[in-house]
Amino acid sequence: MKKAAVIMAGGAGTRLWPLSRRSRPKQLLHIVEGRSLIYKTYERLNASFSPDEIYVIALAEHLPAIAEELPALPPTNLIGEPTGRDTANAVALSAAILHERDPDTIMGIFTADHLIRPTDQFVEIIRTGFAAAEKNADALVTFGIKPTEPHTGLGYVQRGEPLSPGVWHVVSFKEKPDLETARQYVSSGDYYWNSGMFVWRTETILNRLHKHMPETHGAVTKLAQGWSTEAGQKLARDLYPLLPKISIDFAVMEKAPEVLVVEMALDWLDVGNWTALPSVHGTDAAGNTNAAKRVTTLSSKNNIFVTEGDHLITAIGVDDLVVVHSPNATLICHRNEVQRIKDLVEQLGQEYDGFYS
Amino acid sequence: MKKAAVIMAGGAGTRLWPLSRRSRPKQLLHIVEGRSLIYKTYERLNASFSPDEIYVIALAEHLPAIAEELPALPPTNLIGEPTGRDTANAVALSAAILHERDPDTIMGIFTADHLIRPTDQFVEIIRTGFAAAEKNADALVTFGIKPTEPHTGLGYVQRGEPLSPGVWHVVSFKEKPDLETARQYVSSGDYYWNSGMFVWRTETILNRLHKHMPETHGAVTKLAQGWSTEAGQKLARDLYPLLPKISIDFAVMEKAPEVLVVEMALDWLDVGNWTALPSVHGTDAAGNTNAAKRVTTLSSKNNIFVTEGDHLITAIGVDDLVVVHSPNATLICHRNEVQRIKDLVEQLGQEYDGFYS
Numbered sequence: 001m002k003k004a005a006v007i008m009a010g011g012a013g014t015r016l017w018p019l020s021r022r023s024r025p026k027q028l029l030h031i032v033e034g035r036s037l038i039y040k041t042y043e044r045l046n047a048s049f050s051p052d053e054i055y056v057i058a059l060a061e062h063l064p065a066i067a068e069e070l071p072a073l074p075p076t077n078l079i080g081e082p083t084g085r086d087t088a089n090a091v092a093l094s095a096a097i098l099h100e101r102d103p104d105t106i107m108g109i110f111t112a113d114h115l116i117r118p119t120d121q122f123v124e125i126i127r128t129g130f131a132a133a134e135k136n137a138d139a140l141v142t143f144g145i146k147p148t149e150p151h152t153g154l155g156y157v158q159r160g161e162p163l164s165p166g167v168w169h170v171v172s173f174k175e176k177p178d179l180e181t182a183r184q185y186v187s188s189g190d191y192y193w194n195s196g197m198f199v200w201r202t203e204t205i206l207n208r209l210h211k212h213m214p215e216t217h218g219a220v221t222k223l224a225q226g227w228s229t230e231a232g233q234k235l236a237r238d239l240y241p242l243l244p245k246i247s248i249d250f251a252v253m254e255k256a257p258e259v260l261v262v263e264m265a266l267d268w269l270d271v272g273n274w275t276a277l278p279s280v281h282g283t284d285a286a287g288n289t290n291a292a293k294r295v296t297t298l299s300s301k302n303n304i305f306v307t308e309g310d311h312l313i314t315a316i317g318v319d320d321l322v323v324v325h326s327p328n329a330t331l332i333c334h335r336n337e338v339q340r341i342k343d344l345v346e347q348l349g350q351e352y353d354g355f356y357s
Numbered sequence: 358m359k360k361a362a363v364i365m366a367g368g369a370g371t372r373l374w375p376l377s378r379r380s381r382p383k384q385l386l387h388i389v390e391g392r393s394l395i396y397k398t399y400e401r402l403n404a405s406f407s408p409d410e411i412y413v414i415a416l417a418e419h420l421p422a423i424a425e426e427l428p429a430l431p432p433t434n435l436i437g438e439p440t441g442r443d444t445a446n447a448v449a450l451s452a453a454i455l456h457e458r459d460p461d462t463i464m465g466i467f468t469a470d471h472l473i474r475p476t477d478q479f480v481e482i483i484r485t486g487f488a489a490a491e492k493n494a495d496a497l498v499t500f501g502i503k504p505t506e507p508h509t510g511l512g513y514v515q516r517g518e519p520l521s522p523g524v525w526h527v528v529s530f531k532e533k534p535d536l537e538t539a540r541q542y543v544s545s546g547d548y549y550w551n552s553g554m555f556v557w558r559t560e561t562i563l564n565r566l567h568k569h570m571p572e573t574h575g576a577v578t579k580l581a582q583g584w585s586t587e588a589g590q591k592l593a594r595d596l597y598p599l600l601p602k603i604s605i606d607f608a609v610m611e612k613a614p615e616v617l618v619v620e621m622a623l624d625w626l627d628v629g630n631w632t633a634l635p636s637v638h639g640t641d642a643a644g645n646t647n648a649a650k651r652v653t654t655l656s657s658k659n660n661i662f663v664t665e666g667d668h669l670i671t672a673i674g675v676d677d678l679v680v681v682h683s684p685n686a687t688l689i690c691h692r693n694e695v696q697r698i699k700d701l702v703e704q705l706g707q708e709y710d711g712f713y714s
Contacts, residue, residue, distance in 0.1 A: 018669075018671070294709075296701065296704060296705055296708060298694075298697055298700065298701055298704075299694070299697075310685070311685060311686065311687065312375075312685060312686040312687070312705075312709075312713055313686075313687050313689070314375070314686065314687065314688050314689070314690075314701055314705070315688075315689045315690070316688070316689075316690040316691065316694045316695075316697050316698065316701055317690060317691035317693070317694035317697070318678065318689050318690070318691050321675065321689065323687070323689055325682075325687055328667070328668060328669060329668065329669040329670075329671065330668065330669070330670050330671065330680070330682055330687060331671050331672075331673070332670070332671070332672045332673075332675050332678065332680055332689060333671075333672070333673040333674060333675070334673065334674035334675055336674070337655075337656070337673045337674035338673075340655055340656075340673050340674070341673065343655065344653065344655055344671055344673055347653060347655075348653055348669075348671070351653060352651075352669075356669055
């Protein structure tokens with residue numbers, strides 16, 4: 001069967017403002033070893049897939065920047081959504097397009113904004129996932145991250161009976177739990193973090209979409225047929241924005257009769273906000289994280305400093321700050337307050353009519 | 358007699374880094390109502406003097422920028438020092454040049470980096486000072502700021518018998534006192550802050566310099582004669598750097614037989630470091646000072662935000678910080694630690710070979 005790896009890069013993301021902007025979402029920021037998260041995702045997948053087999057689905061307006069980040073990808077492997085309609089529609093559109101090109105395809109769905117290490121273990125786990133989807137034609141396969149802490153910001157997947165080495169039947173999907181529940185999940189050993197990564201035959205996922213999201217299924221089937229034509233693109237701009245906005249978990253996974261989970265027991269990091277950077281970049285003796293070429297500090301500890309270029313950041317006598325410099329805006333935020341960055345960006349949108357958004 | 362007002366603008370000043378740099382000292386920063394301190398000084402003097410009567414003495418390398426700030430000044434009124442040799446030599450050089458042009462001159466010496474308000478009272482006090490110097494040919498006249506607090510970072514002038522309205526004989530000059538002594542000075546009512554502003558006949562100050570600094574006196578007399586020639590400028594570059602570096606207070610004022618003080622009872626602010634800005638710009642309801650066009654904050658108080666252009670500064674959940682953005686460097690400093698900025702700049706000089714200095 002034909003293999004395909006689809007990177008979903010639809011996130012807009014204000015939580016890494018002021019580096020992330022509407023026009024430059026976080027997966028395009030060069031914040032990991034001088035590379036972007038989407039490049040790191042591509043690089044990791046490229047250990048299992050040829051560039052011809054790797055696809056990206058993202059907002060159409062971001063495709064030029066993505067093409068620049070990933071010059072090895074064939075232009076026809078970049079799928080532009082006219083607008084963001086959540087993961088169910090992104091999965092549906094990419095599945096329909098792949099299925100139209102070759103109905104005998106197994107596709108993996110991968111997130112663009114997570115860091116996963118090491119790559120050799122990742123390659124093994126992906127192989128296990130694709131093999132499971134090939135052997136079990138009707139199954140939807142999800143990857144479950146082995147939890148390292150009782151995280152309350154993630155959904156969980158409960159596993160049941162084992163099927164084959166590294167693969168289990170799924171009993172249920174769980175929404176973000178409270179801390180007590182999360183602790184029980186983790187100590188039981190039967191729960192995984194929901195990774196947002198999947199693998200299935202295009203035929204199988206399209207069948208499930210046909211059942212649970214008939215409108216979306218009808219639309220993406222039609223769009224896939226004329227995708228490469230001017231008329232098809234015009235139709236996409238008309239139809240796609242009308243599709244119901246919903247996640248693939250709610251729309252399909254929780255209702256599917258046969259779901260499998262492949263254990264992913266490795267370093268997995270959601271770079272969801274600036275406080276994830278110490279895990280990416282490490283910290284110096286004073287607890288400072290320098291995601292910046294030029295930082296000089298006196299008597300300052302547990303800060304996170306971020307810039308992309310040669311701009312120098314200096315600090316004297318300050319602790320527990322997130323300091324982010326961008327060419328036209330600077331953020332100074334207490335590290336316990338990063339969840340309020342989205343409020344700030346919303347306020348700025350009103351004050352400056354989107355200039356800094 | 359002819360009148361002249363000389364603005365001494367020799368300060369290099371790292372304490373307003375990263376806006377102030379070697380090439381752009383603090384008197385040139387646009388931090389007061391969008392204007393520079395030297396412009397505000399010029400404007401204040403221009404209420405008493407015509408542009409022809411106003412002079413600036415500064416490092417030669419800063420003259421082009423100063424000429425841009427003060428386009429009304431005749432170019433020959435800008436006196437360039439080849440290098441900084443402290444105030445005694447700056448006073449001596451400007452006195453000699455003025456004396457060479459017209460020996461019947463009374464000159465005032467004014468600092469470039471203080472804010473003084475209101476101008477109409479300033480005009481009155483300057484008139485009193487010039488009148489005192491005209492009537493008392495042998496006197497050196499200093500302006501004494503009426504103290505508003507027991508400042509330990511300034512020198513003091515002790516007054517004796519009154520001479521005429523607003524003018525007293527000086528008993529002694531005092532170095533920076535400890536807090537207890539400063540309190541006694543202020544409560545006695547007989548002490549002024551040493552303003553660094555003076556007025557005297559060129560002949561009188563040159564006589565005093567001849568007595569106490571014969572080397573300097575000889576050099577500046579020679580330099581003044583050929584000042585406007587190429588050879589004179591070459592001689593200045595050779596001679597001036599060799600002159601003993603000393604302040605006019607130490608060199609002359611403390612030893613002079615006849616010193617008068619004119620009381621200056623008005624708003625006087627030494628913009629010596631960033632924490633002076635709240636007095637210049639005021640504070641908002643949260644205690645923040647915004648010396649910046651664009652600042653947006655959430656839950657942040659008692660901060661000082663500074664940028665010169667359109668760059669946006671944002672803050673969430675931070676207190677008591679000084680945040681200064683410049684095109685190639687940003688400073689985040691606790692407001693109680695601003696005295697360490699000079700250490701930081703020194704360290705940067707070593708790390709980056711002067712690039713940010």
